[in-house]
Amino acid sequence: MMIRVQNAPFDFGQECNAFAQAQGNIGAIVSFCGIVRNNDTGTLHRMEIEHYPGMTERALDKIAQQARARWSLSDCMIIHRYGTLAPEELIMMVATASAHRASAFAAADFLMDYLKSRAPFWKKEITEQGAEWVAAKDSDEDALSRW
Amino acid sequence: MKREILYFAWLRERVGLPRETVDTEARTVAELVAELVAREDRYALAFSDPSTLRVALDQELGEFATPLGDTREIAFFPPMTGG
Numbered sequence: 001m002m003i004r005v006q007n008a009p010f011d012f013g014q015e016c017n018a019f020a021q022a023q024g025n026i027g028a029i030v031s032f033c034g035i036v037r038n039n040d041t042g043t044l045h046r047m048e049i050e051h052y053p054g055m056t057e058r059a060l061d062k063i064a065q066q067a068r069a070r071w072s073l074s075d076c077m078i079i080h081r082y083g084t085l086a087p088e089e090l091i092m093m094v095a096t097a098s099a100h101r102a103s104a105f106a107a108a109d110f111l112m113d114y115l116k117s118r119a120p121f122w123k124k125e126i127t128e129q130g131a132e133w134v135a136a137k138d139s140d141e142d143a144l145s146r147w
Numbered sequence: 148m149k150r151e152i153l154y155f156a157w158l159r160e161r162v163g164l165p166r167e168t169v170d171t172e173a174r175t176v177a178e179l180v181a182e183l184v185a186r187e188d189r190y191a192l193a194f195s196d197p198s199t200l201r202v203a204l205d206q207e208l209g210e211f212a213t214p215l216g217d218t219r220e221i222a223f224f225p226p227m228t229g230g
Contacts, residue, residue, distance in 0.1 A: 034230055050155060050156055050159075052153070052155060052203070052206070052222060052224070054206055055203055055206035055207075055222070058206050058207075080229065091230075092229075092230060112230055115229045115230040116227075116228070116229055116230040117226065117227055117228075117229070118208070118227065118229075119227060119229035119230075120155070120203070120222075120224065120227050120229070121227060121228060121229035121230075122155060122156035122224065122225065122227065122228055123228045124156070133156055133157045133225065133228075134228045135225075135226075135228075136225070136226035136227065136228050140228075141226070
């Protein structure tokens with residue numbers, strides 16, 4: 001199980017391949033990658049991601065452990081970046097490996113729902129108009145009740 | 148007792164610093180918040196609506212009613228926006 005919190009960019013394809021090659025006898029890998037999306041008017045200059053060093057790693061580890069306790073995964077991984085990111089840069093990724101796809105899909109979905117509102121990251125969007133913290137959505141919190 | 152207080156995101160900006168050590172007799176998170184709010188306007192402004200805030204005690208999420216006990220590090224922040 002690999003968890004990385006880093007400022008540096010990562011190569012989604014390379015990470016997926018390395019994850020796949022490290023697995024033994026599995027039947028499915030599901031991966032998800034989050035990207036800095038520009039706003040509808042295309043005025044986003046950059047996104048600044050703040051986090052809580054120490055708690056971030058603990059929270060991600062806990063979320064990954066919960067996924068592994070719940071589904072029969074052979075492995076899972078999380079990479080999440082912090083710092084200043086430009087539009088179209090990759091923010092984060094998760095990947096899950098399992099014997100069958102249902103567990104891999106469900107666990108990846110679970111990881112994403114918990115990452116949204118239980119991992120101590122905060123996003124700030126800087127546009128021509130100024131800087132604004134991204135507000136958490138009620139739907140993000142509600143999504144946890146699915147599990 | 149001396150405790151380390153951390154602030155993140157817009158809360159950090161409103162308080163004007165990322166962390167500080169406070170000597171406090173507060174027994175719960177809510178009592179600590181009341182002490183901070185009484186100190187200066189910038190704290191009162193930052194904590195004006197505690198329902199919009201989250202708290203972590205020694206890096207584990209807690210509640211405002213949670214006793215501080217031996218907690219060394221208390222962090223306040225808005226709802227998280229990871230992913």
